[in-house]
Amino acid sequence: MTDNNFMFNRRRLLVGAGAGAVAALAPHPAGAALRVEINQGNVQPMPIALPDFLAGAPSETDIARNVTGVISNNLQRSGLFAPINPQAFTEKITNSDAVPRFPDWQVINAQALVTGRITRQGDGRLKAEFRLWDVFAGEQRDGKQYFTSPDNWRRIAHIISDQIYQVLTGEKGYFDSRVVFIDESGPKDRRVKRLAIMDQDGAGVRYLTRGDDLVLTPRFNPSTQEITYMSYGQGDPRVYLLNIETGQREIVGNFPGMTFAPRFSPDGQRVILSLQQGSNANLFVMDLRSKATTRLTDTPAIDTGPCYSPDGKSICFESDRGGTQQIYVMSATGGPAQRISFGEGHHSTPVWSPRGDYIAFTGQARGGFSIGILKPDGSGERVLTEGFHNEGPTFAPNGRVLMFFRDPGQGPSLFTIDITGRNELKVPTPSLASDPAWSPLLS
């Protein structure tokens, strides 16, 4: 009986499968469309037209032009957009709310068009509004307005840039973010190192320390405007916390000995760091509220450069426990660690992408230093840039771009590179600069 049932079911199944096959093979209904697969493309910077934003009054003309300039510069530096020379424009935008004459923009091959207006409100604030148009589809893709104080126009430009970037690429932008770095000035033997902060495009540099103490490895708190760094003061090098807004400074923990290589947990509630013990170094984590410290590793080796995964569940760090500096991954609570870097030479300064998909590192092989990425399981290792000296990668908030510093011999400066290895650009800084750390998005 059961057998019969089984047979019956089986047959029915087979019949069902047969019917499915017949259905799949059945001819298209009469007049059905031909199907053509497009599985290759040609990734190119998108031509975008950015006519100067209109000004509500003549006094706002400069701000309007500057806002447009910052947006244009941001998009161009991303490598994904190619702003069109305004001299090619045939339509003069006189009303940022009116539908543009799309054929005029199609002629110059603008695929996207941004129109906008800056007006001063009665209360003294600025109103910035923009519309993003898809030129060939002939449609508006986005439109937003923002209010801010006039001296904050640069942030508005960054926020609009992020909005355009997100609509056109489908990914979050990274323009409304800042970078903390070590500003270096003076002769090589008496180099003054100051902690500095700037917008990601190099504008608005502000110094956070005076340069009396040596500062190293600043790192952003992912959730607040706070940074942690290591400083040589009078005594041992210590890890400090600094509030950017208030300037308030405090030492992290009460460790016996030198602490270094600090980094925040993704929730900003803990700091993970290295503590030197004799000739070894081990990883510790400190809860910033309870001040409780936990040891994570206990090896006769140098474990340093810890960095959390964005979900906070894992930690990557560098260790010479296997003989050479390599990258290891372990649970955020400690325990056994897995070596993940097996490429040529040494691997150090691991940093986990905010997207979670890659870990960037400094590679050292054949007398040169490179910046590379690999997946957290150790696969897909790629060198993005190589040379005499490259070091200290840090991810943009969207995980699409890396910033690092390069010293060709005359002193360090900052560079960005796409995680595909394309679009390497120098970041303008007032003087020599090293050890960048990218903040999360400000908004």
Add this chain to the structure above:
Amino acid sequence: MEMRTASVISVGLHAAVLLWAVVSFTGKTFETTPPESLPVDLVSDKDFSELTKGVKEAPKLEVPKPLVEKIAEPKPADTPAPKVVEKAEVKPTAPKTADPTPAPKPDPIADKIKKADEPKQEAKNDQPLPPKKPEKKQPKFDADKIAALLDKRDPTRNAATGDTLSNAPSMGLSTGNASKLTQSEIDALRARLYALWSPPVGAQDADGIQIAIRIRFRRDGTLEIGPQVLTSGSSPLFIAMRDTAVRAVLIGQPYTMLRPDHYDDWKEIDFVFDTKQMFQDIPVRIPTR
């Protein structure tokens, strides 16, 4: 003891056979270079028969004789020489039957009598004539047949077009070619869109996003109505990718590589945009110092 030797031999032989099988059957690893994918349309029996049966109203094709549908079967070579002899024999019979009668020309009386009889004779001759005529034609100089007469080889060679199948445009032949969009036209169309489509870089991390767009074309290769997106999604990446695909299709017009004579085949096309294979080998940049 014997048992043991036997089993040892047996085991040994089995092992040898197995080893041989392993060695000889493994061979080379099966290396395949992945061929470039070809679009294949599934054609059902119904489609196929519709494609080949032709149209009832279509004018019936007069199959030109020199073109053959299949290669002629070799026939036993009919030796031309005896034929000629035979025909030569037949020929004299006809005219010469008439000739002998006028032979006794010297007799004028007989001539006169004959003249009176002539209509009768002609009437009589009518009957033998029809068989004569066809026979006459064959043996006489037929320029086309001279070669055949000289050529003693197998007659199949004579069917010069025997291995040329009919390629005359026809409807309703089993080998008929229906008018169809050619592969090269589809390739040209595809190449155009490959060049124009600039998908968002983030698409490499988005497994499985496909954008299907239905386009209805005019005969001149421009779009009759706007691109109709068949797939749906709400993620920012989907929307960005959809826009890039629509933009590529819009910028690409007019699609002049599509020939108007098969307009029916391409008046409606579903494009499926897919980045799955696109980002497999991002070049690793190793700059020179």
